[in-house]
Amino acid sequence: MFIATAVLSLLLALAFAGAGFPKLSGKDDMAAQLSRLGVSAGLMRVIGALEILGAVGLIAGLWIEVLGVAAATGLALLMAGAVASHIKARDTAKHTLPSLVLLILSATALGLGLAG
Template identity: 80%
Template sequence: MFIATAVLSVLLALAFTGAGFPKVSGKDEMAAQLARLGVPTGLMRVIGGLEIVGAVGLVVGLWVGVLGVAAALGLALLMAGAVATHIKARDTAKGTLPSLVLLVLSAVTASLALVAL
């Protein structure tokens, strides 16, 4: 069980780090994409920061189990909001799918980490 949790945690940490840095750094392409979805520009850096903090929490959670559960749950909630935002903006399925996949993987990681406590 720990190996599955560790693999998912590391993969999710990489994915969320990669998704968070363009938002934190204020990339114009990311700002344009989020504006198209109706997300205020001021939230872009907040969302990116939450993604990066969650990624760190997933990795640290391999040693401090409760933190891993909290990080995975937080990221799942963040992705639930992302999916809702995509749906509200009537985005395509192709545009919504990455957030949905990350939501499911974060929820599975949280479940596995919770069972391992």
């Protein structure tokens, strides 16, 4: 089970780091995308920082389980909020699906962490 947890954690960490850095740096195209959902520039940076911290927590969780569980929980909650924001904004399925997939994968990592 550790191998599945490690692979999923590493892939999620890459995905969230890749999504977090453009938000944290305040990229204009990212700000434009998120403004459609009613996310301010300041909140965008907070979300980016949380995604990066979550990615670090997933990696650290390979050695300290409680950190991995906490990171997976936080990222699942963050993605639940993202899905809710997309739905509230009546966004297309194409734009909502990535957040939904990351929510499911984060919840899976959480389940694996709790089972381990």
